[in-house]
Amino acid sequence: MYHPFSDVSAGLTRLNCARHGPDDDDNMSLKGKGKGKASAPSPSQYNENQWPPYPPPGETDLEKALRVEEEREARRVSDAIDRAIESERQAVRRRQKEETRLLLLGQSESGKSTMLKNFQLAFTPKALQAESDAWRAVIHLNLVRSVNFIIDLLSNAVASNSSPYGSSYLPHGNGHAGDTSPTVSSFAHRRLSASQQPSAEIRRYKLALSPLRQVEMILAKQLSVHDAGSQGTLPSALLSARALEVSVRGGRGWKSLLRRRAHEDVPTSNYPEELENARQILDACRADIVSLWASSGVQIGLKEEGVVLQEQSGFFLDQAARIADINYEPTFDDILKARLQTVGVEEHRLVMETAAETGQQWVFYDVGGARGQRASWVPFFDDVNAIIFLCSTAGFNEVLLEDRTVNRLLDSFNLWKTVCSSKMLGSTQFILLLNKTDILEARLKAGIQFSNYVKSYRDENDLPHVTDYLRKKFIAMHHHHSPQPRQLHVHSTCAIDIDTTSAVLMRIRDAILVTNLIATDML
Ligand SMILES: Nc1nc2c(ncn2[C@@H]2O[C@H](COP(=O)(O)OP(=O)(O)OP(=O)(O)O)[C@@H](O)[C@H]2O)c(=O)[nH]1
Ligand SMILES: [Mg+2]
Numbered sequence: 001m002y003h004p005f006s007d008v009s010a011g012l013t014r015l016n017c018a019r020h021g022p023d024d025d026d027n028m029s030l031k032g033k034g035k036g037k038a039s040a041p042s043p044s045q046y047n048e049n050q051w052p053p054y055p056p057p058g059e060t061d062l063e064k065a066l067r068v069e070e071e072r073e074a075r076r077v078s079d080a081i082d083r084a085i086e087s088e089r090q091a092v093r094r095r096q097k098e099e100t101r102l103l104l105l106g107q108s109e110s111g112k113s114t115m116l117k118n119f120q121l122a123f124t125p126k127a128l129q130a131e132s133d134a135w136r137a138v139i140h141l142n143l144v145r146s147v148n149f150i151i152d153l154l155s156n157a158v159a160s161n162s163s164p165y166g167s168s169y170l171p172h173g174n175g176h177a178g179d180t181s182p183t184v185s186s187f188a189h190r191r192l193s194a195s196q197q198p199s200a201e202i203r204r205y206k207l208a209l210s211p212l213r214q215v216e217m218i219l220a221k222q223l224s225v226h227d228a229g230s231q232g233t234l235p236s237a238l239l240s241a242r243a244l245e246v247s248v249r250g251g252r253g254w255k256s257l258l259r260r261r262a263h264e265d266v267p268t269s270n271y272p273e274e275l276e277n278a279r280q281i282l283d284a285c286r287a288d289i290v291s292l293w294a295s296s297g298v299q300i301g302l303k304e305e306g307v308v309l310q311e312q313s314g315f316f317l318d319q320a321a322r323i324a325d326i327n328y329e330p331t332f333d334d335i336l337k338a339r340l341q342t343v344g345v346e347e348h349r350l351v352m353e354t355a356a357e358t359g360q361q362w363v364f365y366d367v368g369g370a371r372g373q374r375a376s377w378v379p380f381f382d383d384v385n386a387i388i389f390l391c392s393t394a395g396f397n398e399v400l401l402e403d404r405t406v407n408r409l410l411d412s413f414n415l416w417k418t419v420c421s422s423k424m425l426g427s428t429q430f431i432l433l434l435n436k437t438d439i440l441e442a443r444l445k446a447g448i449q450f451s452n453y454v455k456s457y458r459d460e461n462d463l464p465h466v467t468d469y470l471r472k473k474f475i476a477m478h479h480h481h482s483p484q485p486r487q488l489h490v491h492s493t494c495a496i497d498i499d500t501t502s503a504v505l506m507r508i509r510d511a512i513l514v515t516n517l518i519a520t521d522m523l
Pocket of ligand 2: 112113114340341342366367368369
């Protein structure tokens with residue numbers, strides 16, 4: 001039955017009820033005097049602008065009874081809507097109390113996604129294990145790209161005589177290019193060798209490992225991979241100095257796509273077979289991959305090209321024999337080392353499996369850290385419990401991939417200042433992770449002087465002093481740029497070290513939970 005109240009908002013319904021009040025209606029229906037027409041409303045009862053008109057002019061007792069009944073029904077609907085809205089509101093409030101929402105921030109390659117994997121490992125290990133197939137595909141792609149990169153780099157270098165590689169590549173060389181300063185005679189000797197041996201070896205590898213192009217294509221297709229370079233985040237001129245980044249569009253679809261479908265009744269696509277093919281090809285190329293990486297000539301060639309693959313993300317060549325094996329299953333260590341650039345913002349909902357936290361939900365927003373990605377962070381500033389900001393301490397002698405004129409550590413400082421000064425994050429808890437301390441330590445031990453890059457640094461060139469300096473510097477910037485006093489926890493981390501990171505995560509968990517409890521007035 002149509003009634004104007006039944007399809008208007010609860011607010012309007014409430015207005016009308018309030019105007020007369022339920023008792024009025026009841027009284028009127030009870031009091032309905034006589035039969036036939038209701039007494040004509042006095043002029044003061046009419047307001048022709050009032051909607052719906054009340055009571056309608058010339059209303060009969062029957063019409064009145066119907067109207068009153070309809071109004072009662074409308075009130076019931078209105079109350080039901082109010083109750084539903086309120087219970088939804090309470091559910092959202094409850095959910096927000098039960099959920100802990102964390103935003104991971106920091107420049108590209110600072111270790112945000114790796115830290116998220118550590119959280120998964122610590123609190124949802126079964127879920128991470130279930131993603132193992134997906135991570136194997138990423139690790140295989142990391143490996144295959146490194147191989148294809150080396151072959152492309154070295155064959156191009158050999159082909160173009162202008163490259164230093166072409167002049168000194170010794171497939172069976174007996175030293176590193178930097179061991180001795182090249183003399184005129186050694187240079188001449190190298191030029192002679194370069195015209196024959198090097199290209200022969202590389203040509204052999206190129207031929208033997210050519211099936212890996214197909215493997216790269218299959219894996220890239222299955223992961224719907226974007227090349228960072230093709231998205232414009234990596235200038236093409238830089239591609240020769242670095243194995244390509246691997247990235248997939250935000251969202252977790254790619255992982256579920258790659259889960260094993262052994263238990264599914266309906267074969268939905270042929271892609272597991274494609275992946276199996278890729279694994280078989282990789283396995284068949286295993287010995288050649290191992291031998292390529294072991295070749296001293298290749299190592300010299302890379303060195304002369306100024307490429308240190310070991311320092312690049314997603315480096316697995318030293319584990320090729322294990323990883324290219326047909327029976328390879330990724331370990332947690334492998335998963336932490338796998339490199340997959342984040343594009344956009346990924347939401348990861350962790351339903352805690354560990355006894356103390358069972359059932360709790362932690363929602364992580366993992367953002368892409370490259371410069372072109374940072375605009376997408378801001379909408380997530382609203383309504384998160386804590387910010388986990390990662391700074392790669394190894395960035396002190398590195399530059400941004402997307403802008404080779406910018407030092408990574410300086411970029412982290414500036415990013416930190418911007419995040420600290422955001423008013424939207426004024427009362428949000430901050431956690432700062434000084435990450436990649438293993439790489440920092442290795443570089444300091446290798447004699448690279450921190451003070452050469454950070455002019456204000458005057459202390460010892462060792463890990464404790466440098467991390468202490470960084471910690472103080474970040475704390476000072478936080479203090480100076482925060483719009484209001486706010487909690488800050490600082491930890492030094494190596495995100496690929498499961499044990500030490502897990503200890504840090506427990507402290508982060510405790511700090512966040514205590515803050516949440518205080519915020520929800522439960523303490
Ligand atoms: N050696 C070392 N490697 C690390 C550490 N933390 C992360 N990595 C590696 O660094 C690479 C980049 O880490 P990611 O976690 O993908 O970086 P990200 O901050 O998510 O980068 P974007 O997604 O581009 O914003 C990965 O291959 C990690 O395995 C660390 O503490 N030490
Ligand atoms: Mg990432």
